[in-house]
Amino acid sequence: MSDMMATQAGDAGAFRDLDLSRVPSPCFVVDEKAVEQNLSILSEVAERSGAHILSALKAFSMFALAPLIRQHVGGTCASGIFEARLGREEYGGEVATFCAGYKDQDINEILTLSDHIIFNSPAQKNRFLAKAQSAGVQVGLRINPEHSEGEIPKYDPCAPCSRLGTPASQLSFEVLNGVDGVHMHTLCEQGFEPLQRTWTAVEPKLAPYLGQLKWLNFGGGHHITRDDYDRDALISFIQGIRRKHGVEVYLEPGEAVALDAGILVGEILDLPMNGMNLAITDISATCHMPDVIEAPYRPALMGEPETGTTYRLGGPSCLAGDVIGDYTWTNPLEIGQRFAFLDQAHYSMVKTNTFNGVPLPTIALWNSETDDLKIIKQFGYDDFKDRLS
Ligand SMILES: Cc1ncc(COP(=O)(O)O)c(C=O)c1O
DSSP, rough: OTOEEOOOOOOOOGGGOOGGGGSSEEEEEEEHHHHHHHHHHHHHHHHHHOOOEETTTTTOOOOOGGGHHHHHHSEEEEESHHHHHHIIIOSEEEEEEEOOSSSSHHHHHHHHOEEEESSSSHHHHHHHHHHHHHHHOOOEEEEOOOOOOOGGGGGOOSSTTOOOSEGGGGGTTTTTTOOEEEEEOOOBBBBHHHHHHHHHHHHHHHHHHHHSSSSEEOOOOOOSTTTOOOOHHHHHHHHHHHHHHHHHEEEEOSHHHTTTOOOOOOEEEEEEEEBBEEEESOHHHHHOOOOOHHEEEEBBTTOSSSSSSEEEOOOOOTTTOEEEEEEESHHHOOOEEEEESSSSSSGGGOOOOGGGOOOOOEEEEEOOOOOOEEEEEEEOHHHTTTTTT
16 A cells, blocks of 8 residues: 555544445435535635535535435536536526536537536637627636646646646637636645645736626635634635635535535455455455545544554455555454545445445435435446446
């Protein structure tokens, strides 16, 4: 395992009290109270700042919670035609769609589903502008502020030669012709200060055009619901921009909606030994938590002690690298024993796949206040087969 692999902090919160044998394994369990708590923070920020907050479906699209989510935020942001449809069908409110490349065959439907359509380049904007305008959909252009705050190039849309957003140095009145708003998404799991620095860097480049814009969309990556996020500073930042430039401000948090609100429960299948203790589990990094390999990061194990017996945990797939990480238990593991990884509601459920025919985790909703537990969805052979032909 690489030294570069980040270890996720994770907070077990109320999940400490959940009996893991109450759900089938593997299973995503989302605590609706934890989601509600995050949403109350977001709605307070929206109310105090006057910003429109849209929930990013790419991070968390458990639409069983759409009725709750719609009570607190103004709508959804979508990454293309399918998320736009899910946003319109299940969540309501505003739908802002950004896609790095739109296709002719999809554009009419996307326009019927979206309130804002955000283009990645002037060429895409020019190609579809007339259609968007006649459909009454507001037009946005994603820009690249050319100011990096990301530490990892893979997650930095401002890294050299990035394909995401029109470089701010290429802006002109012609490029922004017909554009109602400017969008930028440059952050990843960050606090307020990187947003402030990004704005300080890009505001002078946008200054000539701000008078003609109706809105600014600051994308996602804002960890607004984290305890140490400076929410007061964000609120005055947004108020300041609205006052100074007369624009509406949009934010598209994804992770912040579902932060620390879900776990992934798994089970020990086998305990081989090869140079160290190994454990085969029914959770696969590559199928169920692909960011573990892609990012990479080490998900936090619920209740992991400082000392004890350490095992290298891996999935049931054929991939040699289907390894989750090295984890310690106070007592030696047993076959059939349950365990859970923390903070698995976002960028997990939305990224699962059935490589090797590995079954998809069940999705369950738990209420940590009432202890009510509902199985929302179970997947089977048909879900695997339907993706193939
Ligand atoms: C355009 C856009 N908006 C919103 C988000 C949500 O970001 P996060 O889940 O980090 O808040 C992303 C994430 O990649 C994004 O690309």
